[in-house]
Amino acid sequence: MIKAFDIMNTKVLSIGPNASVEEAVKMFSQNKISGLPVVDDNNKLIGILTERDIVVFSSDLHVIPLISSSNWISPYTDVSKISSSKRGYDLISKTQVEKVMTKKLYDVTGDASWYEIVKIMKSGKINHIPVVDNERKLIGIITRTDMLNYMAEHGISE
DSSP: OOBHHHHOBSSOOOBOTTSBHHHHHHHHHHHTOSEEEEEOTTOBEEEEEEHHHHHHHHHHTTOOOOBOTTSOBOTTSOGGGHHHHHHHHHHHHHSBHHHHSBOSOOOEETTOBHHHHHHHHHHHTOSEEEEEOTTOBEEEEEEHHHHHHHHHHHOOOO
């Protein structure tokens, strides 16, 4: 039977609750990831921060990008709004991860079955499942990409 231990990535990056959202965004970008487990000083899982969490938080602040992908301000932009947008970006970048992270967690232990993992991903509509030990310490992560890679390499015979 396929278990979380078989699928999980043990080279998981994590972030602390007091880190800034700006730090998290840099980690997303530099490592080409879209989610970070949030752990306390003892590596105990306390939340997860995803790109979606940051987008939702940004939209709640009504931070709207005014600069196009070419990095030029559109001639149709009301320039008076740029300073308020900059304040919004500054606020986001200085905000602590714990204020933005998802606290309702879907996680599994290493002995969770393939079926349990798929069921959690589908019902929770999530892409990242942290893997924890019996003390809730982070030991790995499973993403949809990890699931697909496993299927491509090994097939599925549950």
